[in-house]
Amino acid sequence: MTTAQDKRNFGLIATVVATLLLTLTACDSTKDEAPAGPANTTQSAAPAAGSKQMLSIDEQGNIAPFGFASRKPVPVPELQVAAADPAAATAATSVVFATNCVACHGPDGKGVEGLGVNLIESRLVADSSRADLVVFLQAGRAADAPDNVSGVPMPSFAWMSDADLAEVAAYIKSLNQG
Numbered sequence: 001m002t003t004a005q006d007k008r009n010f011g012l013i014a015t016v017v018a019t020l021l022l023t024l025t026a027c028d029s030t031k032d033e034a035p036a037g038p039a040n041t042t043q044s045a046a047p048a049a050g051s052k053q054m055l056s057i058d059e060q061g062n063i064a065p066f067g068f069a070s071r072k073p074v075p076v077p078e079l080q081v082a083a084a085d086p087a088a089a090t091a092a093t094s095v096v097f098a099t100n101c102v103a104c105h106g107p108d109g110k111g112v113e114g115l116g117v118n119l120i121e122s123r124l125v126a127d128s129s130r131a132d133l134v135v136f137l138q139a140g141r142a143a144d145a146p147d148n149v150s151g152v153p154m155p156s157f158a159w160m161s162d163a164d165l166a167e168v169a170a171y172i173k174s175l176n177q178g
Helices: 004-026 065-070 086-090 095-100 123-127 130-139 162-177
Strands: none
Touching: 095 162, 123 162, 130 162
């Protein structure tokens, strides 16, 4: 803190935080009880018999948020792993497509409205070879190109390696033929 104004602001924030903490810890007590005094760090984590107030300090003196120190642990059942779908496991996947193409064409290749076309139903993909698709990916397509059906530009991916372009082209073809 460098200025008097910063110190005043800090004091106001500290007051608000302290008031919120007092309000939240008071939620566990009833209206008829007397206000709680300073925390006793030697108290045990378990509430006294018949007490409705939950203590926020465990037996080691650690402060737990909102009285959680006095709550009993709940066993969590073992996680059951679902059986894998064999069709999904054998489907072609592409990390390069997932990294560079899903924002416009969606994770399933069905397109994102206003961004990318549906690659599964695309005539361009259906009528092109993998090599043709690589050339298309390298060149891209302007929004005002006569053969652009979406009106949205397709960026050039000329910066990608030949192997990555070939992977995307193969994946797109597999979507379209499926």
